[in-house]
Amino acid sequence: MPIVVQKYGGSSLSTLEKIDLLAAKLAERERREDKLVLVVSAMGETTNELTRLAYELTPSPPARELDMLLATGEQQSIALMAMALHKYGIDAISYTGVQVGLKTDTLHTQAKVLGVNSDKILGQIEKGKVVIVAGFQGVTAEDDVTTLGRGGSDITAMALAVALKADRLEKCTDADGVYTADPRIYPDARRIDRLSYEEMLEMSYAGAKVLHPRAVFFAWKYRIPILVKHAHLEGQGTWIEELEENVEQPIISNVTQDATIAKLTVYGVPDRPGMACKIFETLAAQDVAVDMIVQSTTMRDVNDISFTIKRGDLARAKGALESLARDYPGMDVQAEEKVAKITLIGLGIRSDSHVATGMFRALADEGINIQMIATSDVKISCVIEEAQLKSGVRALCRKFFL
Amino acid sequence: MPIVVQKYGGSSLSTLEKIDLLAAKLAERERREDKLVLVVSAMGETTNELTRLAYELTPSPPARELDMLLATGEQQSIALMAMALHKYGIDAISYTGVQVGLKTDTLHTQAKVLGVNSDKILGQIEKGKVVIVAGFQGVTAEDDVTTLGRGGSDITAMALAVALKADRLEKCTDADGVYTADPRIYPDARRIDRLSYEEMLEMSYAGAKVLHPRAVFFAWKYRIPILVKHAHLEGQGTWIEELEENVEQPIISNVTQDATIAKLTVYGVPDRPGMACKIFETLAAQDVAVDMIVQSTTMRDVNDISFTIKRGDLARAKGALESLARDYPGMDVQAEEKVAKITLIGLGIRSDSHVATGMFRALADEGINIQMIATSDVKISCVIEEAQLKSGVRALCRKFFL
Numbered sequence: 001m002p003i004v005v006q007k008y009g010g011s012s013l014s015t016l017e018k019i020d021l022l023a024a025k026l027a028e029r030e031r032r033e034d035k036l037v038l039v040v041s042a043m044g045e046t047t048n049e050l051t052r053l054a055y056e057l058t059p060s061p062p063a064r065e066l067d068m069l070l071a072t073g074e075q076q077s078i079a080l081m082a083m084a085l086h087k088y089g090i091d092a093i094s095y096t097g098v099q100v101g102l103k104t105d106t107l108h109t110q111a112k113v114l115g116v117n118s119d120k121i122l123g124q125i126e127k128g129k130v131v132i133v134a135g136f137q138g139v140t141a142e143d144d145v146t147t148l149g150r151g152g153s154d155i156t157a158m159a160l161a162v163a164l165k166a167d168r169l170e171k172c173t174d175a176d177g178v179y180t181a182d183p184r185i186y187p188d189a190r191r192i193d194r195l196s197y198e199e200m201l202e203m204s205y206a207g208a209k210v211l212h213p214r215a216v217f218f219a220w221k222y223r224i225p226i227l228v229k230h231a232h233l234e235g236q237g238t239w240i241e242e243l244e245e246n247v248e249q250p251i252i253s254n255v256t257q258d259a260t261i262a263k264l265t266v267y268g269v270p271d272r273p274g275m276a277c278k279i280f281e282t283l284a285a286q287d288v289a290v291d292m293i294v295q296s297t298t299m300r301d302v303n304d305i306s307f308t309i310k311r312g313d314l315a316r317a318k319g320a321l322e323s324l325a326r327d328y329p330g331m332d333v334q335a336e337e338k339v340a341k342i343t344l345i346g347l348g349i350r351s352d353s354h355v356a357t358g359m360f361r362a363l364a365d366e367g368i369n370i371q372m373i374a375t376s377d378v379k380i381s382c383v384i385e386e387a388q389l390k391s392g393v394r395a396l397c398r399k400f401f402l
Numbered sequence: 403m404p405i406v407v408q409k410y411g412g413s414s415l416s417t418l419e420k421i422d423l424l425a426a427k428l429a430e431r432e433r434r435e436d437k438l439v440l441v442v443s444a445m446g447e448t449t450n451e452l453t454r455l456a457y458e459l460t461p462s463p464p465a466r467e468l469d470m471l472l473a474t475g476e477q478q479s480i481a482l483m484a485m486a487l488h489k490y491g492i493d494a495i496s497y498t499g500v501q502v503g504l505k506t507d508t509l510h511t512q513a514k515v516l517g518v519n520s521d522k523i524l525g526q527i528e529k530g531k532v533v534i535v536a537g538f539q540g541v542t543a544e545d546d547v548t549t550l551g552r553g554g555s556d557i558t559a560m561a562l563a564v565a566l567k568a569d570r571l572e573k574c575t576d577a578d579g580v581y582t583a584d585p586r587i588y589p590d591a592r593r594i595d596r597l598s599y600e601e602m603l604e605m606s607y608a609g610a611k612v613l614h615p616r617a618v619f620f621a622w623k624y625r626i627p628i629l630v631k632h633a634h635l636e637g638q639g640t641w642i643e644e645l646e647e648n649v650e651q652p653i654i655s656n657v658t659q660d661a662t663i664a665k666l667t668v669y670g671v672p673d674r675p676g677m678a679c680k681i682f683e684t685l686a687a688q689d690v691a692v693d694m695i696v697q698s699t700t701m702r703d704v705n706d707i708s709f710t711i712k713r714g715d716l717a718r719a720k721g722a723l724e725s726l727a728r729d730y731p732g733m734d735v736q737a738e739e740k741v742a743k744i745t746l747i748g749l750g751i752r753s754d755s756h757v758a759t760g761m762f763r764a765l766a767d768e769g770i771n772i773q774m775i776a777t778s779d780v781k782i783s784c785v786i787e788e789a790q791l792k793s794g795v796r797a798l799c800r801k802f803f804l
Binding site for chain 2: 016019020050053054056057058060061062064065066068069071072075076078079080082083084086087093094096098099143145
């Protein structure tokens with residue numbers, strides 16, 4: 001009795017009509033052998049609307065109460081989804097995050113999953129029911145409702161897939177798979193048949209919105225295959241799984257962009273042990289996550305350290321570092337808001353040193369200046385000016401996919 | 403440290419502005435000695451809108467899933483109320499029915515409260531917090547979410563008042579108390595200063611929407627005073643409490659009307675033991691609650707039995723009884739949809755036999771025919787034609803309040 005966990009995002013459930021269509025489609029599917037567990041997000045823009053409501057009432061809603069409010073979005077969609085399935089003769093039952101014991105830490109609005117109780121779900125599956133679980137939400141040891149942050153429903157789905165020892169996770173979305181690049185930027189982008197966990201993880205970190213990186217990480221750790229497919233249409237989709245490098249594998253899988261970042265540079269950092277640590281402790285104290293870091297040693301006995309962060313964290317990060325800089329004569333902080341990250345992903349990167357050269361050449365030929373570079377086994381990321389992002393994506397697509 | 407439970411209905415919380423105003427008013431109040439526990443309903447028309455959504459999706463939503471959906475309304479309002487209080491510097495914390503362990507039976511959409519755990523709330527009160535609890539909702543022993551039916555937030559508030567040994571329950575509403583009659587029908591209606599539990603209970607059963615009858619029943623049983631007052635305005639309100647009959651007490655407190663009922667008559671019921679039982683068992687099997695019952699013995703060896711039920715139950719009840727009637731030659735069922743109940747309430751009724759005469763005279767003088775009569779120690783109810791209801795209310799008001 002293989003179990004399949006399917007995750008549906010808000011845009012696949014934005015209207016009652018879409019929910020109804022989905023239920024009809026699932027009723028067809030139910031004639032097959034495997035057992036379904038559905039993880040659903042809030043309908044359409046519900047989460048954003050609830051957030052807006054809270055901030056209309058007060059500029060600083062307490063995070064605990066914000067979670068209490070936001071969690072209602074998924075509770076509504078699981079109930080409606082269950083009703084729709086009943087209408088098509090499918091015996092379905094809905095559960096909130098609390099009800100399936102999806103335990104988290106106490107970091108409201110950004111909580112981390114600690115575990116989930118599979119007994120209740122397995123019991124209902126035994127009875128032949130389709131189980132519908134609210135994504136995005138959990139509960140602390142003190143019984144407080146928490147939410148998992150943007151993309152949190154992916155994490156719920158993966159936590160359940162792991163706990164239920166599911167055959168696979170199907171991420172059902174608005175596209176029929178993962179593409180070589182954003183088709184809105186590069187219309188010739190193709191659907192990718194298969195990706196390795198590592199490639200998908202780098203893509204997620206690089207800004208691709210397909211899957212939450214923590215979900216991919218757990219899929220990889222527990223070797224659970226993911227199928228990214230269209231929520232309402234048939235199609236082959238994209239498999240994310242354990243892949244061996246081989247010659248048939250295309251060298252480069254994907255070009256991903258991220259225009260939600262900003263760059264900070266701290267100039268004149270004294271060249272002595274503990275200084276970098278001090279800088280990043282200062283950022284951590286402000287709850288600012290750092291992505292790429294580049295340190296350049298200059299001729300003097302001071303260094304320059306550049307790094308990228310989320311754009312929304314920029315003012316907070318800059319303020320904290322300026323305060324730190326006051327203690328060190330000659331230290332200075334500069335911010336650049338309008339930067340973007342462009343990333344090349346592919347298993348081929350580790351084995352082919354020409355890829356990096358090809359990337360830098362393609363960007364240079366477009367007149368794009370590279371401000372920072374970061375690499376891993378399966379990716380090369382460059383920070384460039386945001387205004388040049390689209391031409392950069394197109395240049396890399398032409399270079400590697402034609 | 404006296405505890406006061408306040409209950410706010412949806413119309414007092416229909417907009418963010420009203421919630422904000424309420425929070426500002428409560429912030430003033432908080433300077434006083436007593437400790438506040440708030441029970442809130444869903445904002446404005448939320449419950450009706452969610453119900454509409456469910457029935458738009460499917461004609462027969464499963465009751466469990468309907469409860470899952472409806473419970474989100476109160477969860478949203480408790481979160482928003484907590485945020486608004488924080489804005490005014492009040493440390494408030496919100497809890498769902500599940501979180502305060504408001505246990506119910508499993509009768510979804512109409513669940514009965516079995517008990518509530520006061521520890522969590524008392525613990526937060528100890529810490530100086532204002533506790534906000536979602537009305538209308540509870541949880542079964544199996545952790546399923548339930549709702550308590552229309553007016554259920556009153557029951558939540560009363561269950562908490564009992565469990566917390568509250569000093570009183572304040573029912574905060576759109577009016578500044580209970581009136582001698584509906585001011586929209588009889589503009590000279592006056593606010594009543596004090597009512598006995600028994601009078602209020604009869605008023606609630608007679609169709610007054612002030613308080614849910616089960617809430618009044620528990621208030622009476624545990625001797626918890628209720629103050630009915632305006633949510634946003636100052637005023638004396640109406641106290642509902644233990645009252646001794648005395649000469650200063652007005653004989654008649656109130657005229658209540660109910661235009662949501664229908665009448666069924668079963669003609670030709672064989673005059674032998676067990677027949678009435680059979681009829682009401684048939685109705686109970688259809689989950690139809692019966693209010694007034696009148697049996698008239700005719701000259702033949704058959705009886706006629708008339709009774710009133712909720713208008714929404716009429717088709718179901720009639721169908722079931724027609725089926726039963728097929729087994730008894732001569733038995734026949736007749737329905738009247740457009741009837742209404744007019745009720746006179748007052749401690750004076752038990753001691754003054756002229757009240758009933760006065761009531762029947764006043765109605766007769768208006769040309770109103772009385773179809774059924776039921777009495778108790780503190781009330782006399784008459785079933786009349788719905789079209790004559792308003793003139794009946796005015797006639798009784800003139801007779802007893804001028």
